[in-house]
Amino acid sequence: MSTKETIEFRKQVVEEVLEVYPEKAKKNRRQHIAVKDSECAGCAVKSNAKTVPGIMTARGCAYAGAKGVVWGPVKDVVHISHGPVGCGYYSWGNRRNLAEGEIGVDNFVPFLFTSDFQESDIIYGGDKKLEKIIDEVVGLFPNAKGVSVLSECPVGLIGDDIESVARRMSEKIELPVIPVRCEGFRGISQSLGHHIANDAIRDHLLGKGPAREIGKYDIGIIGDYNIGGDAWASKKILEEMGLKVVNIWTGDSTLEMLQNGHLVKLNLIHCFRSMNYIAKHMEETYGTPWIEFNFFGPTKIKESILKIAAQFDDYIMEKALKVIEKYTVPMQKVIDIYRPRLEGKSVMLYVGGLRPRHIVGAYEDLGMEVIGTGYEFAHNEDYEKTIPALKEGTLIYDDVTALELEEFVKKLKPDLVGSGIKEKYVFEKMGLPFRQMHSWDYSGPYHGYQGFPIFARDMDMAINSPTWKSIKAPWSK
Amino acid sequence: METSTKVTKEWLNTQEYREKNFAREKLVINPAKACQPLGALLCALGIEASLPFVHGSQGCAAYFRSTLSRHYREPVAAVSDSMTEDSAVFGGQSNLIEGLKNANALYSPKVVAMFTSCMAEVIGDDINAYLGNAKEQEAIPKDLPVALANTPSFKGSHITGYDTMLKGLIECLAVPRQEDKINDRLYVVPGFDTYTANLREYKRLLKVMEAPFTLLPDQSDVLDTPNLGTYELYPGGTPITEMNEALNAGSFLFAQTYSTPTTRKYLAGKEVPVEVISMPIGIGGTDKFIEAVAKFTGKDVPEEITIERGRSIDAMTDSHQYIHGKKFALFGDPDVLIGVVSFLLEMGGEPVHIVCTNSTPLFKKAMESMLEASPYGQGATLYAGKDLWHLRSLLVTEPVDMLIGDSHGKWAARDANIPLVRIGFPITDRVNLHRYPIIGYSGVINMITMIVNTFLEEVDRNSPEAYFEMMR
Numbered sequence: 001m002s003t004k005e006t007i008e009f010r011k012q013v014v015e016e017v018l019e020v021y022p023e024k025a026k027k028n029r030r031q032h033i034a035v036k037d038s039e040c041a042g043c044a045v046k047s048n049a050k051t052v053p054g055i056m057t058a059r060g061c062a063y064a065g066a067k068g069v070v071w072g073p074v075k076d077v078v079h080i081s082h083g084p085v086g087c088g089y090y091s092w093g094n095r096r097n098l099a100e101g102e103i104g105v106d107n108f109v110p111f112l113f114t115s116d117f118q119e120s121d122i123i124y125g126g127d128k129k130l131e132k133i134i135d136e137v138v139g140l141f142p143n144a145k146g147v148s149v150l151s152e153c154p155v156g157l158i159g160d161d162i163e164s165v166a167r168r169m170s171e172k173i174e175l176p177v178i179p180v181r182c183e184g185f186r187g188i189s190q191s192l193g194h195h196i197a198n199d200a201i202r203d204h205l206l207g208k209g210p211a212r213e214i215g216k217y218d219i220g221i222i223g224d225y226n227i228g229g230d231a232w233a234s235k236k237i238l239e240e241m242g243l244k245v246v247n248i249w250t251g252d253s254t255l256e257m258l259q260n261g262h263l264v265k266l267n268l269i270h271c272f273r274s275m276n277y278i279a280k281h282m283e284e285t286y287g288t289p290w291i292e293f294n295f296f297g298p299t300k301i302k303e304s305i306l307k308i309a310a311q312f313d314d315y316i317m318e319k320a321l322k323v324i325e326k327y328t329v330p331m332q333k334v335i336d337i338y339r340p341r342l343e344g345k346s347v348m349l350y351v352g353g354l355r356p357r358h359i360v361g362a363y364e365d366l367g368m369e370v371i372g373t374g375y376e377f378a379h380n381e382d383y384e385k386t387i388p389a390l391k392e393g394t395l396i397y398d399d400v401t402a403l404e405l406e407e408f409v410k411k412l413k414p415d416l417v418g419s420g421i422k423e424k425y426v427f428e429k430m431g432l433p434f435r436q437m438h439s440w441d442y443s444g445p446y447h448g449y450q451g452f453p454i455f456a457r458d459m460d461m462a463i464n465s466p467t468w469k470s471i472k473a474p475w476s477k
Numbered sequence: 478m479e480t481s482t483k484v485t486k487e488w489l490n491t492q493e494y495r496e497k498n499f500a501r502e503k504l505v506i507n508p509a510k511a512c513q514p515l516g517a518l519l520c521a522l523g524i525e526a527s528l529p530f531v532h533g534s535q536g537c538a539a540y541f542r543s544t545l546s547r548h549y550r551e552p553v554a555a556v557s558d559s560m561t562e563d564s565a566v567f568g569g570q571s572n573l574i575e576g577l578k579n580a581n582a583l584y585s586p587k588v589v590a591m592f593t594s595c596m597a598e599v600i601g602d603d604i605n606a607y608l609g610n611a612k613e614q615e616a617i618p619k620d621l622p623v624a625l626a627n628t629p630s631f632k633g634s635h636i637t638g639y640d641t642m643l644k645g646l647i648e649c650l651a652v653p654r655q656e657d658k659i660n661d662r663l664y665v666v667p668g669f670d671t672y673t674a675n676l677r678e679y680k681r682l683l684k685v686m687e688a689p690f691t692l693l694p695d696q697s698d699v700l701d702t703p704n705l706g707t708y709e710l711y712p713g714g715t716p717i718t719e720m721n722e723a724l725n726a727g728s729f730l731f732a733q734t735y736s737t738p739t740t741r742k743y744l745a746g747k748e749v750p751v752e753v754i755s756m757p758i759g760i761g762g763t764d765k766f767i768e769a770v771a772k773f774t775g776k777d778v779p780e781e782i783t784i785e786r787g788r789s790i791d792a793m794t795d796s797h798q799y800i801h802g803k804k805f806a807l808f809g810d811p812d813v814l815i816g817v818v819s820f821l822l823e824m825g826g827e828p829v830h831i832v833c834t835n836s837t838p839l840f841k842k843a844m845e846s847m848l849e850a851s852p853y854g855q856g857a858t859l860y861a862g863k864d865l866w867h868l869r870s871l872l873v874t875e876p877v878d879m880l881i882g883d884s885h886g887k888w889a890a891r892d893a894n895i896p897l898v899r900i901g902f903p904i905t906d907r908v909n910l911h912r913y914p915i916i917g918y919s920g921v922i923n924m925i926t927m928i929v930n931t932f933l934e935e936v937d938r939n940s941p942e943a944y945f946e947m948m949r
Contacts, residue, residue: 021582022578022579025575051559053576054556054559054579054583055556056554056556057559060536061535061536083595085512085634086540090511090515094547103892104486105482105486114506115503115504115505116508119631121631132502133504139501140494140498140501142485153595154599156565157599157600184534184596185562185564185565186561188561402554420543422539424546425550427708429709431706471705472706
């Protein structure tokens with residue numbers, strides 16, 4: 001099929017799939033789906049809008065964005081899931097943000113702390129209970145550096161004043177107590193939760209830490225949650241370049257890192273969506289510059305290394321070039337092994353914060369083509385950053401519904417689908433290779449030079465697994 | 478001066494810390510319970526072409542689906558009506574109506590199983606009235622059954638949510654009981670059971686015993702689907718026709734006690750004969766199930782069952798020496814705990830710490846009297862309403878040989894340097910365990926296999942060279 005035919009075909013597919021909706025929902029959903037064409041006319045999709053009720057969205061809520069994504073990985077803070085037991089339970093131990101430290105002493109990542117609201121708390125309010133809970137936290141975990149209070153739906157609906165509890169308790173225990181108003185009904189996806197979490201860092205921690213000299217090469221990584229060790233892989237490259245990573249937000253991070261996020265020469269932002277707010281704030285308030293980077297796949301890593309090094313001096317640039325040189329051969333070896341096995345294979349993605357665009361280059365390094373991509377909770381600027389990186393004919397879908405994604409996949413027939421746990425088994429039942437691209441499917445890291453060989457191996461394993469060949473019984477027609 | 482991490486680390490393992498830990502009143506750390514709507518969703522999946530519908534925040538639906546998918550490694554379909562801040566002000570009616578309309582158009586369910594999450598409950602949404610209005614406005618056909626359950630997260634736990642949804646589904650789908658329409662079927666309710674193999678085992682046993690039966694609900698073909706190269710949204714479940722006739726059941730047999738009281742009470746109120754047993758785990762537990770079924774059919778227990786039972790007894794005697802006198806800690810749901818503890822007692826194993834976060838007074842009484850009646854239960858304590866951080870303190874101050882529970886127990890087991898045998902929900906770090914029954918006589922063999930082989934693996938991995946032997 002020519003590019004023009006592909007575009008026409010895919011536009012036709014979109015129309016066919018939308019047919020199933022009632023009129024109002026159809027009108028809404030049409031605005032969220034586009035096919036990239038030559039003029040890019042109409043390839044902008046509507047985003048960051050309310051989900052249509054009843055359509056099976058993959059989206060989560062503000063609590064998921066604030067606790068699950070941003071705050072959860074901060075390891076030396078006790079994060080209280082304030083409200084009923086469920087939200088904390090479902091976000092317990094399943095986001096794979098690895099952290100170094102003594103569990104239960106100065107690392108609380110693998111824990112669920114909950115106020116386990118009962119009906120009486122709904123009726124009488126949970127503020128008193130919260131006070132008592134914070135007291136108990138301090139008694140049992142003397143090395144905790146602070147307490148965050150992540151509110152769940154009921155807290156905001158019954159009019160609890162967690163801010164004043166936090167203020168009082170912070171004075172009493174002489175530690176930061178950070179109220180985070182991330183009730184799940186706020187906003188329309190995880191995204192507002194990220195923003196609220198950023199604001200809480202800004203209001204309660206940033207600039208309030210112990211003073212520190214800013215070293216010449218001190219940098220921070222923003223928006224890397226250390227999924228399967230991603231942040232460590234990124235840090236390795238940056239340190240080989242001669243830079244000193246003093247903060248990571250928030251994978252394997254500490255409270256002090258959040259306090260001192262601005263005390264660096266440069267902030268490097270990986271997941272723009274979840275942490276752009278605070279990066280911009282640090283720039284505006286403290287003059288700390290930030291740039292975006294992409295550590296997926298050798299092509300993008302190289303570009304990013306050069307872009308980062310250009311912000312520093314010749315010493316760093318020289319080291320940066322050496323790093324690129326050091327890894328050129330090993331990365332080429334990876335490509336030599338896997339590219340012949342993956343060349344020409346197509347991928348459809350549907351993920352969160354940065355991956356629907358950031359990973360495209362890594363697939364291209366392997367000779368693969370991304371033919372469809374979309375975000376759960378992106379804003380317009382994410383799509384503006386994404387669309388130029390895509391080939392003509394790429395199908396773009398925002399907050400795609402389960403049924404749309406299934407139908408798009410059936411029609412476009414990719415060789416691989418990359419999305420989340422809720423999507424995984426749907427496509428595997430269709431006999432389609434699939435990788436979870438939120439959690440790296442319990443593998444990783446995928447970042448950096450350390451991550452690319454693992455990424456390449458995993459994609460090959462998925463696509464070329466012999467298991468797919470056994471699906472059809474020999475006697476089936 | 479700040480305490481060093483080393484000092485604190487050691488302190489965590491002391492009796493002093495245990496006492497302080499047990500003195501906490503409000504803080505809950507690592508509870509072994511989820512919330513009601515998760516159970517409601519699991520229940521709803523077990524009915525033919527039933528679409529679970531969360532009236533509340535969409536984040537809840539995402540969490541339930543993810544949690545169940547991780548355990549079963551299967552697709553889990555559910556929609557929500559995505560209530561947001563404006564619903565908090567104006568109520569969730571317009572979301573509910575639009576959600577029903579869209580869900581029906583997209584997914585054509587035979588029944589919608591609607592249950593609430595916190596938001597809708599706190600603002601006091603009247604889902605029954607909203608549903609009436611949805612039908613009035615023709616958002617959905619008047620004859621589309623929509624079962625309702627109020628399942629706030631701030632009451633009960635996943636097992637009570639299961640119960641409430643089950644009652645709602647029967648209420649919605651079953652025609653009134655009529656003396657001349659009573660059927661010859663035994664309706665077997667498994668309860669909150671996350672082993673698809675348990676459900677298949679119930680069905681197998683009932684077939685062997687020639688009992689006409691309906692398993693209600695039945696997720697076995699929904700959460701253990703074959704890979705045939707196509708995805709089916711509605712791959713199985715209790716047939717709607719059998720749901721319609723539920724109140725005309727010959728009898729109901731509940732295979733769990735603590736996840737079913739609301740439904741049992743409802744059925745009793747409708748004059749339906751109801752029998753309840755403990756979850757049929759272990760020989761004694763399974764015997765009671767077999768006897769209950771035989772009582773219903775009025776037939777003798779088939780020889781085949783007696784032989785099957787004998788094979789399990791044989792497995793027990795073959796391997797009793799590896800469990801007898803061993804000390805165990807357990808945590809999980811009440812029904813599973815009663816079953817697994819009864820099995821350990823049958824083997825001469827000694828339960829020591831039993832933690833049940835979602836305990837009830839009735840369960841406590843039942844567990845304690847079972848322990849009291851056995852010579853092997855004398856050293857056991859039930860910790861009702863406690864959590865896995867309490868459990869950790871117990872394990873490090875009063876050591877045992879093995880922990881039995883779900884995947885969340887792995888940190889406590891690691892800290893205590895003992896193996897964890899995974900029985901319960903969720904199991905997210907091992908494969909296929911839900912495909913092996915723990916109920917029935919075959920469940921006895923499976924549990925022996927898991928427990929004994931784990932012990933023996935430990936022996937082999939840790940034994941000095943001189944003691945590394947061919948036979949164990």
